[in-house]
Amino acid sequence: MKIRSSEMVVSAVNRNQYPTEGIPEIALVGRSNVGKSSTINTLLNRRNFARTSQTPGKTRTINFFLINNEFYFVDLPGYGYAKIAKSEKEKWGTIMERYLQDREELCAIFLLVDIRHEPTNDDVMMYEWIKHFGYNCVVIATKADKISRGQYQKHMSIIRKKLQLDKDEKIIPISSLKKTGVEDVWNEIVNQYNQ
Numbered sequence: 209m210k211i212r213s214s215e216m217v218v219s220a221v222n223r224n225q226y227p228t229e230g231i232p233e234i235a236l237v238g239r240s241n242v243g244k245s246s247t248i249n250t251l252l253n254r255r256n257f258a259r260t261s262q263t264p265g266k267t268r269t270i271n272f273f274l275i276n277n278e279f280y281f282v283d284l285p286g287y288g289y290a291k292i293a294k295s296e297k298e299k300w301g302t303i304m305e306r307y308l309q310d311r312e313e314l315c316a317i318f319l320l321v322d323i324r325h326e327p328t329n330d331d332v333m334m335y336e337w338i339k340h341f342g343y344n345c346v347v348i349a350t351k352a353d354k355i356s357r358g359q360y361q362k363h364m365s366i367i368r369k370k371l372q373l374d375k376d377e378k379i380i381p382i383s384s385l386k387k388t389g390v391e392d393v394w395n396e397i398v399n400q401y402n403q
């Protein structure tokens with residue numbers, strides 16, 4: 209994928225702030241620290257474009273990045289940071305639900321999990337939510353450089369089993385550090401928004 213342009217268009221909290229042009233959207237979600245900002249920066253070949261989070265769990269907005277004037281990357285707020293207050297968790301839930309309910313432009317949600325670990329219960333809840341709202345789900349297994357290639361399959365089957373993925377749902381390993389898997393993720397993004 210050749211990136212001709214990428215710009216952060218809006219940081220939204222309420223529905224009336226979402227883009228209204230009807231351009232297709234691809235959302236990314238995952239627990240805090242999973243490597244979501246790094247993944248966005250890697251996919252767009254930019255540094256510090258999507259902010260890597262300094263205080264995990266702090267971002268409580270939905271950020272829309274317009275790519276090539278063709279589609280939006282939608283950066284959803286991270287979850288699962290142990291130290292946040294209950295009221296913050298509720299705020300996260302409200303913001304997410306507002307967006308996920310009935311978003312026609314949304315073609316697919318890319319759920320990011322750490323390739324090394326079995327998905328957390330929060331990850332399972334997120335996956336179930338995605339399915340509940342009826343969106344396509346693609347799993348990105350981040351930080352793939354932390355294990356050897358020979359271990360990919362084993363780790364991917366642990367992820368598949370814990371999330372109870374459907375047979376046709378994909379898991380794509382990526383490393384933002386080594387820049388591997390980038391093309392595979394791009395192919396799937398294009399595949400999803402052209403469907």
Ligand code: GDP
Nearest residue numbers: 240241242243244245246260261351383384385
């Ligand atoms: P976010 O909170 O999900 O946006 O996560 P960040 O992108 O801020 O990344 C969290 C931490 O994981 C940072 O210290 C990153 O440097 C590190 N990280 C992210 N992606 C990778 C990767 O592909 N490989 C390695 N080794 N570390 C990564």
